[in-house]
Structure formats: C-alpha cells, structure tokens
Amino acid sequence: MGQCYGKTIPTTDNDTIVQPQSPLPSSANNAVKHTPARSSSPWSSPYPHGIASPLPAGVSPSPARSSTPGRRFFKRPFPPPSPAKHIKASLARRFGHAKQPREGPIPEDGAPIEPELHSLDKNFGYNKNFGAKYELGKEIGRGHFGHTCHARGKKGDLKDHALAVKIISKLKMTTAISIEDVRREVKILRALSGHKHLIHFYDACEDANNVYIVMELCEGGELLDRILSRGGRYTEADAKLIIVQILSVVAFCHLQGVVHRDLKPENFLFMSKSEDADMKLIDFGLSDFIRPEERLNDIVGSAYYVAPEVLHRSYSLEADIWSIGVISYILLCGSRPFWARTESGIFRAVLRADPNFDDIPWPSVSPEGKDFVKRLLNKDYRKRMSAAQALTHPWLSSENHPIPLDILIYKLVKSYLHASPFKRAALKALSKALTEDELVYLRAQFMLLEPNKDGRVSLDNFRMALMRNATDAMKESRVPDILNAMAPLSYRKMDFEEFCAAAISxxxxxxxxxWEQIGSTAFEYFEQEGNRTVSVEELARELNVGPTAHTILKEWIRSDGKLSLLGYTKFLHGVTLRSTSNTRH
Incomplete structure (x- = not known):
C-alpha cells in the first residue's frame, strides 16, 4: 500500500479477482505501504460504486522504510501491481514535493498539493555524536525513506561490535506525519525489549541531515530469500519452526500493547546463514501502541498481507494475525492466498475471495496444517486465534515452545465479570462442552497466573502476571489499565472451572x-443448570437492544418461556453494536 518500486504497468481494473497460485512477491517491487491517514472521515463501504480503488480520499501512504534492496531479480517475475492514482496523490501529500513520481501527483477533489515546508521541528533530541561513536560501512539495504548500512562501534560497550544502522534523511521529512513516524519507531524500539526474536535496539542519534537508528546486525538474509531458495515453499516440519518464532515474538508485542502492522517475510531476518539460525522481527516504522480496547482506523501495511478490517478502517491486534496467516499460507504452498494485478484488485480479493485449499500442494498438507491456516485467515477478526492461542494449536503441539501470557484472556475475563448472572450461566455451560484441544490453551493461561494454594486466582494474580511481563511499551500503551475494569475480582476468587467460562470466546x-456438537452439548448442560423462563423484554435488556429486535428475540424462546437451542447459541453470540467511541481518529 503506497508506492511501487517497479515500473508501473498500465492496467484496466475490471473488478476481476485473480486467484492464487501466483509466484511469490519480490521484497521491494511489490511492497506497497500506507501510513496513518489521520482522518476522521467515515467510510461505510471499502468499494463505493464507480470507484476503482477501495481506498478512501485522504489515505496517506507510508515511507517504505525497509532494509530491503530496491532492485531484485527472480526466476519467475510478474508485473508489479499498479498503484491507484489517489495513492500517488497521498504520497505527495505526505512527503511534499520531494522526489515526486515522474508522472506527478494527481490532486484529489481539485485541491492543490502543498508540502508542509514551514515550522517543522526536525530536532528529535537524540545523541549528536554519531560519528564519534560509530564507523559506517557499506550499504546493505535501501528503501524510499532511508537506507541501512553496516557499522562498527568505536567506543564503550559496543566497541568493535558489528552493527546495522538505519539512516533516515531529514530532507525527506517534509510533513509532520513523517516526522512523527520516525519518533514513534524509535520510541517503540526503545520500549520493547527482552525477546529473543525481536531486533535489538542499541541507540538513536541525529545530526543536521539524518536520524541514525543503531541495531544489531542480522547477516542471514530475509525469510523471503529463504523461501525462494527452497523453491518457493517449506516442508510442514520446517514451516512449523518458522511459524513458532513468528507467533512467539508477535504474542510478546501484543501483550506489550504494540501492533506491528507490517508483518511479511521481508521483515523477518535470520541472524546468520545457518539453516537453524534464529529469526528477528524488524522494521517497526508502521507500528503503533494500542490500548486493550482501542481500535485503529489508519490504513497501513503491505497490500498482500493487509487484513480485511484494516480496509474497513476499524482494527486491532487481530490484523497482525491475518498477516501471519498469509505468511503461513505462503510457507506451506509457495503461493499467495490473495492476488491480482492491481492494488485495488488485491484489496477486492482480500475482502471477497476465499483462499484456495484445493490445488496442489494442499491435498498433501495435513488436516491440522490446513485448519491452522484457515483459523488465522478468517475474515471475521473475532474468530481468529490470538498469537498465544495459535501456539497451542494441535498442528504445533509437537513443537517444544513456551506459551506466553495472552492479553485476550484479560479482555474476555473483564467482559465475563460485567455480564449478567444469566449470561455467566450460559458461558459456564459452554465451558463444560470444551474439547481437550481448547483446554490446553486455557490450562496454560491459568497456570501463567500462578494460582494460589487453594487453586484459585484473584485480581492480584492477574496484576502480578502482567508485571512479570512488563516493559516500558506496556506502560506506554496503558495495558495495565484493563485491571481497573476487573475490580470485582478484588473481593472474590475464580477457580479453573469458572476461569474456563470467563476466558472462552x-x-x-x-x-x-x-461447533454444532459443542453448542448442542453445552445446551444440554444449560438445560440442567441455567435455563430458566425469560421474557422478550428481559432478553432485550441482556443484549442491550431496543424494541425493534423483539420480533427476532421471540423466535429464540420456546413455548415454555425458556431459551431454545437456537436461542441459546444466538444469546451466546450476542448482538454486535457498531460504535466508533473507541476508534482513534
């Protein structure tokens, strides 16, 4: 989403969705990015009638800050997607007139495009002694917004250490948004620490011309290069090793309240050329802090990996999970799940098309492997597994890896604590119908809370579990604030049985x-222990809906005044009320 580095090939967008089985994207030629729109304009449909591209006016593309070389050759080249015209206009709006595309920007709504050249504060407050501390070497990567070089420390703890330095030109910071992007990237890198698969940040410096971000050096190349060197795909066994590392570091970021927003094979680097080298997650240029209940509205990411809800301008941590699903799909079959020749065509495929699990090699992939990918690529973000949950999926059960604390548990328990007794009874019945596969995850999360000697947990257990995993990023994103909404646990405790009821989605x-079997079994328990006579009016209050819904709710109630099986499952599902109160504009 953003600019394309390859030559633009004119195409006519005829609304055709090209299905997968296309060659893999190159790391730079097809990396298209968008940046925070910083717009509060509503957008009810991603594809208004008569508009070729799904992106609304005012979307700003991001600086493609990547350590990836801008030119790359592959055995199976294909035309790069053609950027939509108004994306080019937004690019000019974001970066002013610095290095305009050859065709020039196309103003939207007839408005002239003026760069913000005056009153921009480009003083970041970083160290001004870069030259005294580090010696720059050869360039190892280049993007639109800067380039990355080898470096070596001259003094202190980093003396003679091989390093990587990302150099961002201040000349290209021609808008307040582009300056804020750099500040936020450094802030996130500083705040996140302590995970083996996260790029290690050392220092940030500046001078009159550039900002320098000093990080550890990864010499093993990109995950994309490894995929291509293997003929386009991994075996299931090898793919598991890669996916576990990705899930582990993303689960860590999510617990800290950081959403990456640009997960793709190009942003995972290997530490060395060794086949069993560890991977590191890099490039937090599009990342952001996010509160537990917050939803973002800026369209960011790379087109092939962007989640449907991002295009709808309302998303949270689950958008990263979708991107991991796309990476997993590519690892297992060598093709992208969503593909088209234009950017808008890619977006249509993401929103409307289903991934192909029928063509070769999918018939030879294990049922567990296919189920794993499908549960990450669910278009309904609420139905996707979290990163921590995915680590407990049966497909990964043979891998020896720790299960991290999941912020999703806190969100679900909070909702349970504020639910009515009738809703809690329905959830308790549902928890009794869970299979062993679901209980693996719940047991792991319960144990991470370190239950008391009586086998129960209180608010203190939830608080201490967060504190044991806290970084500065967690404080910045105000993750601990969710504990305030869990106050009922300060004067009572929860055993594992109730925890299961509270922590299931x-x-x-x-x-x-x-699901049908689980729902039927749960309803049998509900009939025995929780079902009771309920009026339409009471049910409406439970679901927070008005009289207009009474006709539908009547169908959920049997002749004896109690919920039917249909009513029970619908009651569990609840009614989604669209609200923009928590959306960041």
Whole structure:
C-alpha cells in the first residue's frame, strides 16, 4: 500500500479477482505501504460504486522504510501491481514535493498539493555524536525513506561490535506525519525489549541531515530469500519452526500493547546463514501502541498481507494475525492466498475471495496444517486465534515452545465479570462442552497466573502476571489499565472451572468445524443448570437492544418461556453494536 518500486504497468481494473497460485512477491517491487491517514472521515463501504480503488480520499501512504534492496531479480517475475492514482496523490501529500513520481501527483477533489515546508521541528533530541561513536560501512539495504548500512562501534560497550544502522534523511521529512513516524519507531524500539526474536535496539542519534537508528546486525538474509531458495515453499516440519518464532515474538508485542502492522517475510531476518539460525522481527516504522480496547482506523501495511478490517478502517491486534496467516499460507504452498494485478484488485480479493485449499500442494498438507491456516485467515477478526492461542494449536503441539501470557484472556475475563448472572450461566455451560484441544490453551493461561494454594486466582494474580511481563511499551500503551475494569475480582476468587467460562470466546468456537456438537452439548448442560423462563423484554435488556429486535428475540424462546437451542447459541453470540467511541481518529 503506497508506492511501487517497479515500473508501473498500465492496467484496466475490471473488478476481476485473480486467484492464487501466483509466484511469490519480490521484497521491494511489490511492497506497497500506507501510513496513518489521520482522518476522521467515515467510510461505510471499502468499494463505493464507480470507484476503482477501495481506498478512501485522504489515505496517506507510508515511507517504505525497509532494509530491503530496491532492485531484485527472480526466476519467475510478474508485473508489479499498479498503484491507484489517489495513492500517488497521498504520497505527495505526505512527503511534499520531494522526489515526486515522474508522472506527478494527481490532486484529489481539485485541491492543490502543498508540502508542509514551514515550522517543522526536525530536532528529535537524540545523541549528536554519531560519528564519534560509530564507523559506517557499506550499504546493505535501501528503501524510499532511508537506507541501512553496516557499522562498527568505536567506543564503550559496543566497541568493535558489528552493527546495522538505519539512516533516515531529514530532507525527506517534509510533513509532520513523517516526522512523527520516525519518533514513534524509535520510541517503540526503545520500549520493547527482552525477546529473543525481536531486533535489538542499541541507540538513536541525529545530526543536521539524518536520524541514525543503531541495531544489531542480522547477516542471514530475509525469510523471503529463504523461501525462494527452497523453491518457493517449506516442508510442514520446517514451516512449523518458522511459524513458532513468528507467533512467539508477535504474542510478546501484543501483550506489550504494540501492533506491528507490517508483518511479511521481508521483515523477518535470520541472524546468520545457518539453516537453524534464529529469526528477528524488524522494521517497526508502521507500528503503533494500542490500548486493550482501542481500535485503529489508519490504513497501513503491505497490500498482500493487509487484513480485511484494516480496509474497513476499524482494527486491532487481530490484523497482525491475518498477516501471519498469509505468511503461513505462503510457507506451506509457495503461493499467495490473495492476488491480482492491481492494488485495488488485491484489496477486492482480500475482502471477497476465499483462499484456495484445493490445488496442489494442499491435498498433501495435513488436516491440522490446513485448519491452522484457515483459523488465522478468517475474515471475521473475532474468530481468529490470538498469537498465544495459535501456539497451542494441535498442528504445533509437537513443537517444544513456551506459551506466553495472552492479553485476550484479560479482555474476555473483564467482559465475563460485567455480564449478567444469566449470561455467566450460559458461558459456564459452554465451558463444560470444551474439547481437550481448547483446554490446553486455557490450562496454560491459568497456570501463567500462578494460582494460589487453594487453586484459585484473584485480581492480584492477574496484576502480578502482567508485571512479570512488563516493559516500558506496556506502560506506554496503558495495558495495565484493563485491571481497573476487573475490580470485582478484588473481593472474590475464580477457580479453573469458572476461569474456563470467563476466558472462552464464543466467536472463536463458532469457527470450529465441531461447533454444532459443542453448542448442542453445552445446551444440554444449560438445560440442567441455567435455563430458566425469560421474557422478550428481559432478553432485550441482556443484549442491550431496543424494541425493534423483539420480533427476532421471540423466535429464540420456546413455548415454555425458556431459551431454545437456537436461542441459546444466538444469546451466546450476542448482538454486535457498531460504535466508533473507541476508534482513534
């Protein structure tokens, strides 16, 4: 989403969705990015009638800050996607007139495009002694917004250490947004620490011309290069090793309240050329801090990996999970799940098309492997697994890896604590119908809370579990604030049985092929222990809906005044009320 480095090939967008089985994207030629729109304009549909591109006016593309070389050759080249015209206009708006595309910007709504050349504060407050501390070497990567070089420390703890330095030109910082992007990237890199698969940040410096971000050097190349060197795909066994590393570091970021927003094979680097080298997640140029209940509205990411809800301008951590699903799909079959010749065509495919799991090599992929990818690529973000949940999926059960604390548990328990007794009874019945596969995840999360000697947990257990995992990023994103909404646990405790009821997601269970059986079994428990006579008016209050919904709710209630099986499953599902109160504009 943003600019394309390859030659633009004129195409006519005829609304055709080209299905997968296309060659893999090159790392730079097809990396298209968008940046925060910083716009509060509503957008009810991503594809208004008569508009070729799905992106609304005012979307700003991001500086493609990548350590990837800008030119690359592949055995199976294909035409790069052609950027939509108004994306070019937004690019000019973001970066002013510095290095305009050859065709020039196309103003939107007839408005002239003026760069913000005056009153821009480009003083970041970083160290001014870069030359005294580091010696620059050869260039190892280049993007639109800067380039990356080898470096070596001259003094202190980093003396004679091989390093990587990302150099961002201040000349290209021609808008306040582009300056803020750099500040936020450094802030996130400083705040995040302590994970083996996260790029290690050392220092940030500046001078009159550039900002310098000093990081550890990864000499093993990109994950994309490894995929291509293997003929385009991994074996299931080898793919698991890669996916576990990706899930582990993303789960860590999500717990800290950081959403990456640009997960793709180009942003995972290997530490060395060794086949078993560890991977590191890089490039936090599009990342942001996010509060537990917050939703973002800026369209960011790379087109092939962008989640549907990002295009709808309302998303949270689950957008990263979709991107991991796309990476997993590519690892297992060597093709992208969504592909088209134009950027708008890619977006249509993301929103409307289903990934192909029928063509070769999918018939030879294990059922567990296919289920894993499908549960990450669910278009309903509520039905996707979290990163921590995915690590407990049966497909990865043979891998020896720790299960991290999941912020999703806190969100679900908070909702349970504020639910009515009737809703809690329905959830308790549902928890009794869970299979062993679901209980693996819940047991792991319960144990991470370190239950008391009586086998129960209180608010203190939830608080201490967060503190054991806290970084400065967690404080910046105000993750601990969710504990304030869990106050009822300060004067009572929760055993494992109730924890299971509190920490399950009906939406996620609905995505399982066994949902009908789970729902039927749960209803049997509900009939025995929780079902009671309920009026339409009371049910409406429970679901926070008005009288207009009464006709529908009547269908959920049997002749004896109690919920039917249909009513029970619908009641668990709840009614989604669209609200923009938590959306960042």
């Amino acid at each position: 009906t939406y996620q269970l609905e995505a399982l092929e066994t």
